[in-house]
Amino acid sequence: MTLPTDLKNDADALRAAMVKGLADAEPAANADVPMHPAWLAAAGKVPRHAFVPGFYLPADAPDAQGLTVWEPVTSKLDYGRWLAAAYSDTTLITQFDGEETDWERPAVRHGGAPTSSSTLPSLVLRMWSDAAVSDGHTVLEIGTGTGYSTALACERLGSSHVTSVEVDPVRLEGAADALHGCGYAPTLARADGLYGYWPEAWFDRIVAACSFRSVPPALLRQTRPGGKVLLPLSGWLYGNARVLLTVAGDGTAEGPLLPGTISFMPARTRAAPAYGNPGHWTAGLHEVRSRSVRHPPERIAAATEAAFHLRFLAQSAVPDAQMVTVGGVLHLIDVVAGAVATLTPEDGGWRVRESGPVKLWSRIEDFVDAFDAAGRPGPETYTLRVDGDGQRLLHARVPQLRLPPEGC
Template identity: 65%
Template sequence: MMMPAAPETDAVRLREAMTESLKTSGALDDPAWRAAVAAVPRHRFVPGFYLPAQEPDEHGLTVWEPVTADADYGRWLAAAYSDRTLITQFDEQEPDWAAPRVRHGGTPTSSATLPSLVLRMWADAGIAEGHAVLEIGTGSGYSTALACERLGSAGITSLDADPKRLETAATALHSCGYTPTLAVADGWYGYWPEAHFDRVVAVCSFRAVPPALIAQTRPGGKILLTLSGWMYGYARVLLTVSGDGTAEGTLLPGTVSFMSARSHAAPAFGNPAHWVAGLPEKARPVRHGPERITAATAEAFHLRYLAQCAVPDAQLTTFEDTVVLVDVVSGSAASLTPRGPGWDVREAGPVRLWERIEGVLDAFDASGRPGPGRFRLCVRGDEQFLSHPRLPSLPLPSVGYGRASTTGPSASRRMPGSGR
């Protein structure tokens, strides 16, 4: 179907409907953010994206259907103004939107985050007029546009590691009249040329808190980011930076997840059958089954992150009816197989992976099963750990410490024409 001549006119009604829907759901309590959503044309930031088909293919893979204005104008515009995440890239490969193809499976590596979550992130960070804001993960540029509309472009800096993605976002932002500072940069290092910041908001996830972000945030400033790991456990935290360079904050509630920063993505671990074949025949019954961290519940979501802190280099997958944990760093592995109403575990290597996880689950249960808000994240120099009054502290992985100085410029480059 060919695109009608006036998508801007058609978009007004849909944008008004989306704004009203977000207001009704409670995602738009602030009139200033409501005005921003009503003003920013989201469709300009998503000229093409993928939506999942209703059924997987014969191999069980998700079928991703490309959606563009030229191919299906109505579906494209309706999705652009829906409260859903729109996948714009897989496996770091930029699609050819002039002739897009259906995809089978793949790992999403860029997206336009659903508007309600974008607003939640900005609101949780408490950004306000006069703040200098660093956004890590420009993506489509829609969230950047909302911040520019709300605060003005002068105070906004946004980074993305993907030059092509940032170029597309920059084109959309400039076409709408927004002129934030944009740079191709690794968010782990922040962006020294525009420091210091009052607020830092990351819309990708890290395995640990980037030290450069603390160094680039003013005393009393706040950093909102999602922590993740190779077991795909997630936790959000709002840190307050102190004058001595330390930072602390509590974990936030909810089940939010973001794509990993590309340098923090999980490594390939090979064939799980090979790891299972190397395990001893002798097994023991488990005290806790894998469902404690894999069930579709808020508690399991929270526990998966705590368990991940105990085995930060482990990955989790399913092989036939067996749950497998693999640690490519130490060479350790564990397999859990169902046995009647319970599970058996076999483990090998220097790290007893499931035994460590069970230790965390034991302590969690003995402490009354505390929610995320009962945990504090403390960052003191190279030391980062979760603390709870009745639980042993859980260290975050020592990722990237020493990879770069926290007192000098990061390796990055500005987008042409960007800046204040």
């Protein structure tokens, strides 16, 4: 199937409708500041479809094994579905497990871990707005991805003010082709976002489109005094937060966690280590005496905003733990310390067994006790301080939490 000759007209109409929908949806419930009209104007000009020639959408139902069925979508397979999705406020998955797809002959996928995407437009615009970018600012974007977010920055600021780095060379090549095809010419580089991009420093703003366990020190050193770094944070429990740091002249930085719980893919070079078969970790745990839990695992494992926020905070108490559920049993596994906790449903409640030098669930429960006693404060009540004493989450009524040293 060839592309219709009226692609531009179709795309223009859908893009205008998308931007109107985004504008009508403001102010967002989780927004710290209103979305800047200049970013909406940029979204009205950037052709998102040029950056997503192929992507995957989930089927209506999982397969027989319970895995999500991912259907490939291209203009040749289904022009209408492709273009409508490109101009929907939806994240479009473009890569699984770091493997490239042959978009001339794409196949349906069953399960898999998304490793690259075109983030939903409302979130991209929200990130740029929250970073308080102004005309004349120079910006560094961490994670070029498809290049759509980069194009928005170029449209708003001019290409000469935009630098974007990407660790995946194939992703970067595709983004570069799309950007240049649309008339944008930012500085692009293959680089690990952990180290920023020194040749163009200093920047007025640094904005990351992937998450880190803690703030990379290089990003602070590449930010002008008074400049800001907007960074998604996550850990190996996959709790999420965003922080907006203001960098001082002495290299320290401080800023609030932003409202809402927004998830970003972790930086690839900071992914959690493999733990193998959970059964290897839990072997022998049946000999450990169990106890009733003080807090059920739903407090951090449920798919709710409150649980995601609490999970982000709680993972600071067990920074090297990972969570996996097998057959209704939840396991916490810490491959660094060599510790494990297993939570099993029993008689309408939960019981836990813990083994190793770190009592993982006990640590989480101790933090939840303090969190509840403080009135369950939201993310915007926390401040992240980065200085010679490390990276600390500070709150007036909750004991301070430390983020793991970057590089660990």
